[in-house]
Amino acid sequence: MxxxxxxxxxxxxxxxxxxxxxxxxxxxxxxxxxxxxxxxxxxxxxxxxxxxxxxxxxxxxxxxxxxxxxxxxxxxxxxxVLVLASAYLASNHVVSVLQPALDRLSSDAQEISSMAILDGNDVVFIARASPTRVFSSGIDIGYRLPAFCTSVGRVLLSRLSDDELAAALQAMDIAPLTPFTVTDKKRLLQAIKSDRAQDYSLVDREAEPGFRSISVPVRRYDGTIVAAINMGAHVDRVSASEMIERFLPPLREAAASVKSLLV
CATH class of the missing domain: 1.10.10.10 (Winged helix-like DNA-binding domain superfamily/Winged helix DNA-binding domain)
Structure with missing residues (x-):
């Protein structure tokens, strides 16, 4: 250990x-x-x-x-110990503002949606919504994953400048989680820069075998990225192109709907 x-x-x-x-x-x-x-x-x-x-x-x-x-x-x-977590969630402005948007997003798309923030080199999921027809399993509130190999993590890392991002990646202890995990730091740097330019990230089987997810940044009123929201699915059920066509527009709409409310 x-x-x-x-x-x-x-x-x-x-x-x-x-x-x-x-x-x-x-x-x-x-x-x-x-x-x-x-x-x-x-x-x-x-x-x-x-x-x-x-x-x-x-x-x-x-x-x-x-x-x-x-x-x-x-x-x-x-x-x-849940007293500590509930106190944080109850006092977090982003959670209180975004949870209704996540609920609408999940209900409309009939898919699970989540929100994450950056904590050091990890992402922590702090809000989640699931349609009643979907069995709620897998990633839950408080779940942590390395930022470098997750779509929410790459979106959150994209808020750094090029120099800050290169330094952050250089300092990370990067190990593969699946056979598809990108561990080359130069490739990661370019991937995150590309995600920044297109304003979303799609990660395919890098964090969990057989699972891909797509994420967009959540910005406050001044454009600063404060969180990321995502939707994911098993690779046998939803293709990468379908994720972009079907999931990306409602994700962006949900993020845009709360921008003026976040301070």
Whole structure:
């Protein structure tokens, strides 16, 4: 299991403003998001790069606070952690404005639609809509994927300048998720530039085998890209050309419908 470490960032705040114990506790909470739970104390200590005694104290504190439960050997999250997520979603202006547009888009197209934002080198899906006839599965709220191999990620990365984009790609740890994943950084740079020029991105089987998706940027009133919305389908059901013909126009319409409402 890979170790989870924070990247240090220089700012103007004093080192005394940093609460190391809180940072360590948040790191331990994040580890449960990797689909590994339940986890043992040893697993968590190793993954968080913490002494076993420190990890034990953190887990005991999280257990006392109701965020973690244990049977004496294995630790797992409790539903109380949803309080943190719901607070973010309730306070996020983009989600509140765009959710009705996503619902209309999904209902009209009879397909699942999602919205994502950029978080470091990953995209995080923070809103979703599904028509009642479609079985709701797969990508859900809170799901994370690498930005470089997803259509929403490439749309969000396209907001960077050429120099910023090249530097961001150079710093990324890029590994293939499928046999079709593009990992050459020069090819990725050109692909994202092309997506920027055409104002949409279509990614074919690079993030998940047998799945392709198309995304458009969501801009606020001043043109700044603040999110991306997408629709996807299995390759056997919808061709790439059909995605452009059928999905792209309503995606663009949904994004345009909220532009003046986003501040």
């Amino acid at each position: 890979p170790k989870l470490k924070r990247e240090g960032e220089a700012d103007n705040r004093s080192a005394t403003d940093f609460i190391e114990s809180l940072d360590r506790g948040l790191r331990v909470l994040e580890l449960f998001g990797g689909g590994q739970q339940p986890m043992t104390l040893s697993d968590l200590a190793k993954a968080a790069d913490l002494p076993r005694a420190t990890a034990r104290r953190i887990l005991f504190t999280l257990e006392r606070a109701g965020f973690v439960a244990s049977d004496g050997k294995l630790f797992r999250l409790t539903p109380r």
